[in-house]
Amino acid sequence: MTAVTALRIDQLNKTFSTNAQKVHALDRFDLKVQEGELVSIIGPSGCGKSTLLKLVAGLDTDYEGNIQVFSEPIIGPSKERGFIFQEHRLFPWATVEGNIAGNLKLKDAAVRKKIDDLIGLVNLRGFEKAYPRQISGGMSQRVAIARALLRNPKILLLDEPFGALDAFTREHLQEALLNIWEKNKTTMLLVTHDIDEAIYLSSRVVVMDAHPGRIKAIVPIELPLPRTRSSKSFLEYRSLIMKYLNHDIEEVEDFSI
Numbered sequence: 001m002t003a004v005t006a007l008r009i010d011q012l013n014k015t016f017s018t019n020a021q022k023v024h025a026l027d028r029f030d031l032k033v034q035e036g037e038l039v040s041i042i043g044p045s046g047c048g049k050s051t052l053l054k055l056v057a058g059l060d061t062d063y064e065g066n067i068q069v070f071s072e073p074i075i076g077p078s079k080e081r082g083f084i085f086q087e088h089r090l091f092p093w094a095t096v097e098g099n100i101a102g103n104l105k106l107k108d109a110a111v112r113k114k115i116d117d118l119i120g121l122v123n124l125r126g127f128e129k130a131y132p133r134q135i136s137g138g139m140s141q142r143v144a145i146a147r148a149l150l151r152n153p154k155i156l157l158l159d160e161p162f163g164a165l166d167a168f169t170r171e172h173l174q175e176a177l178l179n180i181w182e183k184n185k186t187t188m189l190l191v192t193h194d195i196d197e198a199i200y201l202s203s204r205v206v207v208m209d210a211h212p213g214r215i216k217a218i219v220p221i222e223l224p225l226p227r228t229r230s231s232k233s234f235l236e237y238r239s240l241i242m243k244y245l246n247h248d249i250e251e252v253e254d255f256s257i
Contacts, residue, residue: 048213082148
């Protein structure tokens, strides 16, 4: 079966103007993500990771280069591209099911069924009528994930969605996200600062450099699922990515573990 390119980025350049100075955020960024892939992007602060997601989401269209999702150029935001932020951004006046529905009607039978299915998928049964103040941060992020999935996005963009959570909750939600990916095979692009998270979840890890933001290496993670964080191969991947981030190595022509 021929692989379908879900996301294609060619020669992407992005420059900001701040305090009468120009900041070169992204420089000649090239990336292809195949349909059904879960790809992570990792790099130092200021390397343009979150900027990249906003460009792919269509939240910012001021750039040079080309971005396409399933061969369609991006001209603005679209329900075909779901976005999950580090903060859950739930409406405090709405229940869990109301937050997932958003502007869709809960009385609509088709919407109701899909919300019920998603609540089961993110393991929130029994909390449908709860308000954000009544649930934990991890549960709130589950709501945000369900809300993004409700509209059947072709690609899901995740901007450090677990970064503000404690280690135990973060690992629990990583398992939940992996479970969702395995069931739905939604194409995902995840920005993270957590090397272990990137290795644990991804088919490939994109390592970035800063000033300007550009790709330093793309590391395929050739480990079967589920993965063990303490395994020798896992730790070797971690060491390799750390070396890239610490500038201990500049290029590896042929890498396998």
